[in-house]
Amino acid sequence: MNLFRRFLESRFFVLAVKEISQILRNKQLIFLLVFPPTIQLLIFGFALSPNVEHIKLGVMDYSNTPMSRELTAAMTANGVFDVKSRTIDETDLSNQVRRGDVTAGLVIPTDFNRSLHSDRPAEVQVLIDAVDANTAGIASGYATQIINQFGRQFTPEAVPPIQTEATILYNPGLVSSWFIVPGVIGLVLNLGSSLVSTSAVVREKDTGTLEQLLMTPAADWEIILAKVVPLFVLLLGEVMLALSVAHFIFQVPFRGSLPLFLFFSGLYACVGIGVGFLLATISRTQQQAILTSFFINLPLIQLSGAIAPVESMPKFFQILSLANPLRHYIKIARGVLLKGNGLDVLYPEAIALFCFAIALLYISTSKFRSQLN
Amino acid sequence: MKRILAQCKKELAQFRRDRLTLALAFILPTMTLFIFGFAIRLEAKNIVLIVQDFDRSNLSQAYTERLYATNQFVPVQWNGLDPVRDGIDRGLAKAAVIIPSKFSSDVQAGRTSTVQVLIDGTDVNNARVIKNSIQAFTKVFIQDQNLAQSQPKILPRIRLWFNPGRQESLYIVPGVFGVILAIYPSLLAALAMSREKEQGTILQTYASSISAAELLLGKCLAYFIVGIGQALFVIGLGCAVWRLGFAGDPTPLFVGGAIFLIASVMFGLFIGVRANNRSVAVQGVATAGFLLALLLSGFIYPLHNIPFPLSLVTNIVPARYFIEISRDAFVRGTGWSGVWLAPLLLAVLAFVLFSLSRRILGRMQLPG
Numbered sequence: 001m002n003l004f005r006r007f008l009e010s011r012f013f014v015l016a017v018k019e020i021s022q023i024l025r026n027k028q029l030i031f032l033l034v035f036p037p038t039i040q041l042l043i044f045g046f047a048l049s050p051n052v053e054h055i056k057l058g059v060m061d062y063s064n065t066p067m068s069r070e071l072t073a074a075m076t077a078n079g080v081f082d083v084k085s086r087t088i089d090e091t092d093l094s095n096q097v098r099r100g101d102v103t104a105g106l107v108i109p110t111d112f113n114r115s116l117h118s119d120r121p122a123e124v125q126v127l128i129d130a131v132d133a134n135t136a137g138i139a140s141g142y143a144t145q146i147i148n149q150f151g152r153q154f155t156p157e158a159v160p161p162i163q164t165e166a167t168i169l170y171n172p173g174l175v176s177s178w179f180i181v182p183g184v185i186g187l188v189l190n191l192g193s194s195l196v197s198t199s200a201v202v203r204e205k206d207t208g209t210l211e212q213l214l215m216t217p218a219a220d221w222e223i224i225l226a227k228v229v230p231l232f233v234l235l236l237g238e239v240m241l242a243l244s245v246a247h248f249i250f251q252v253p254f255r256g257s258l259p260l261f262l263f264f265s266g267l268y269a270c271v272g273i274g275v276g277f278l279l280a281t282i283s284r285t286q287q288q289a290i291l292t293s294f295f296i297n298l299p300l301i302q303l304s305g306a307i308a309p310v311e312s313m314p315k316f317f318q319i320l321s322l323a324n325p326l327r328h329y330i331k332i333a334r335g336v337l338l339k340g341n342g343l344d345v346l347y348p349e350a351i352a353l354f355c356f357a358i359a360l361l362y363i364s365t366s367k368f369r370s371q372l373n
Numbered sequence: 374m375k376r377i378l379a380q381c382k383k384e385l386a387q388f389r390r391d392r393l394t395l396a397l398a399f400i401l402p403t404m405t406l407f408i409f410g411f412a413i414r415l416e417a418k419n420i421v422l423i424v425q426d427f428d429r430s431n432l433s434q435a436y437t438e439r440l441y442a443t444n445q446f447v448p449v450q451w452n453g454l455d456p457v458r459d460g461i462d463r464g465l466a467k468a469a470v471i472i473p474s475k476f477s478s479d480v481q482a483g484r485t486s487t488v489q490v491l492i493d494g495t496d497v498n499n500a501r502v503i504k505n506s507i508q509a510f511t512k513v514f515i516q517d518q519n520l521a522q523s524q525p526k527i528l529p530r531i532r533l534w535f536n537p538g539r540q541e542s543l544y545i546v547p548g549v550f551g552v553i554l555a556i557y558p559s560l561l562a563a564l565a566m567s568r569e570k571e572q573g574t575i576l577q578t579y580a581s582s583i584s585a586a587e588l589l590l591g592k593c594l595a596y597f598i599v600g601i602g603q604a605l606f607v608i609g610l611g612c613a614v615w616r617l618g619f620a621g622d623p624t625p626l627f628v629g630g631a632i633f634l635i636a637s638v639m640f641g642l643f644i645g646v647r648a649n650n651r652s653v654a655v656q657g658v659a660t661a662g663f664l665l666a667l668l669l670s671g672f673i674y675p676l677h678n679i680p681f682p683l684s685l686v687t688n689i690v691p692a693r694y695f696i697e698i699s700r701d702a703f704v705r706g707t708g709w710s711g712v713w714l715a716p717l718l719l720a721v722l723a724f725v726l727f728s729l730s731r732r733i734l735g736r737m738q739l740p741g
Contacts, residue, residue: 043664121525125529127532150527151527161486161520164490166508171494174497174500
């Protein structure tokens with residue numbers, strides 16, 4: 001009881017209350033912590049979808065028999081392809097592909113029906129616009145599968161000798177937002193923490209209240225801690241908000257443990273606060289701080305695996321990205337949310353984040369301290 | 374006209390004097406070009422794959438060897454009896470292929486043997502790629518080993534147009550040009566506009582005889598010139614590094630690019646007119662520019678994947694139209710007949726942004 005009262009009367013507590021009320025009064029800051037993250041989550045989650053479906057298909061059916069029409073129907077059966085146009089003019093089809101009106105073309109030859117009932121295999125051509133290499137690869141895979149499947153009904157041996165049975169773990173429906181959203185939680189926490197902590201320090205510099213803080217009898221560790229703790233709490237609130245959006249709007253599963261996730265998020269918030277403090281101490285004005293953070297956050301985000309997976313990057317960038325704390329946090333976020341990983345799996349990332357947090361907080365607070373003195 | 378030119382000259386002189394901004398104007402785009410151009414690859418190469426062979430026959434070993442010989446997969450050491458799912462759980466492998474114990478005897482006896490494939494579905498796109506390529510590989514393997522008793526009745530012949538080698542850089546780099554030219558010229562323009570507001574110099578122009586339209590056009594011209602510099606620099610560098618060349622008539626790129634730069638600068642001026650200080654302007658351009666140019670322009674994933682209400686927004690994103698033009702110029706090569714609409718729509722967007730900014734500025738203008 002006594003201890004509790006002493007805590008309430010301590011300088012640290014008073015400073016923290018001052019800091020919290022300052023934050024709460026700063027409408028712009030609260031807005032920055034709530035509005036952009038939500039919008040970012042929504043737009044990223046909805047807009048970034050690698051799904052390859054409803055590919056616009058142009059059909060050139062020279063055969064025009066029930067069989068060829070059945071093949072066309074098979075192509076569109078599960079929504080991978082949509083028939084956009086029919087033509088029997090080759091230049092017309094190629095013009096449509098050139099203009100981007102159709103992404104794929106199916107050419108069924110005149111002798112299609114006859115070949116099906118003879119010994120020779122029937123050949124069908126599939127043209128795919130490969131400007132988008134990724135979509136083209138997946139579309140050609142689908143086209144081959146559908147045509148093979150269709151052809152199988154004409155062969156006596158219905159099932160091939162070797163079959164593959166693919167099981168997709170963690171995200172069996174291949175819902176694209178489940179990949180994107182945990183990454184965006186990382187982006188949101190990264191931007192939020194560096195932005196808020198920068199402006200919390202720079203504002204005091206700009207308005208000159210930093211000098212007043214120096215006059216108080218508080219020790220510098222009290223000043224710094226009083227600054228860090230409220231931000232920390234606020235950022236955890238932001239993470240909870242992001243998690244709710246992920247859960248209620250995108251139905252992203254949460255398979256791991258929530259306390260563990262919050263612990264990691266807290267660790268990353270420390271990293272972000274460290275980056276923000278560092279930026280604030282090395283830049284003289286708010287404008288400079290914001291431009292520098294732009295300069296730093298851009299590569300951090302690009303090399304984090306939030307949008308494009310780290311495994312797909314060239315080796316050099318993969319190694320470079322190991323020095324990026326955000327990459328580790330996003331790996332943790334995906335691991336905890338989708339895979340239900342625990343500390344036994346995620347310890348390398350945990351150690352990395354821990355080192356980043358300690359190093360950044362140490363450097364930034366000692367810089368800040370030297371400015372205070 | 375004279376006043377527009379004077380405004381433009383003043384703006385360029387100011388721009389030249391500010392070392393930090395000048396450096397930023399060329400360093401940031403270069404950095405973005407390299408990071409985006411190299412690091413955004415959607416399809417993974419060198420996928421770590423565990424093969425757990427319970428059969429250990431010649432056939433199963435041939436299957437394993439040929440699978441790794443596709444150069445798409447990289448083997449990982451795995452103890453034969455440990456559950457492979459642990460490896461995927463721990464992220465040591467992206468996929469696992471499990472060959473059942475009676476694999477070769479079943480196949481030889483004419484029965485079907487089922488190979489289990491476990492795939493890490495966290496990365497949706499690559500999960501799909503892995504699934505397709507293992508299935509396609511198995512098909513080829515059956516043919517090569519003469520295991521199929523009958524020839525397939527239908528042979529699909531797939532022809533890939535424009536980019537037969539499926540190089541991802543051919544898709545990404547022309548898009549990066551669009552993202553860079555959507556963000557940086559507008560960032561500079563927004564900074565220039567909001568600086569006048571922050572430092573109060575805008576009040577002098579309000580009181581002077583220069584009209585809002587002249588002020589905007591002057592600034593626009595200045596940053597249009599800077600933007601052309603950035604465009605030539607970035608596109609030249611990108612073409613040299615990734616060996617891009619014009620696939621067809623380059624005039625749509627020049628005309629469309631110029632209009633796009635105007636639209637991009639106008640967007641920056643619009644943000645600058647709205648923002649009261651530079652940090653808000655930078656944040657505005659950074660947030661709006663990134664969200665729009667990066668996510669709603671078709672830069673990474675095709676536009677038609679964007680669901681309905683959000684897909685409407687893509688229509689007012691200038692970068693979207695430029696990326697169309699740029700991909701056509703460098704990859705498709707259709708020329709005017711394919712992309713004639715895009716420059717027109719860009720011009721409309723530029724004009725709308727101009728009139729909006731003029732109206733906001735004009736409200737403060739003294740009459741006369």
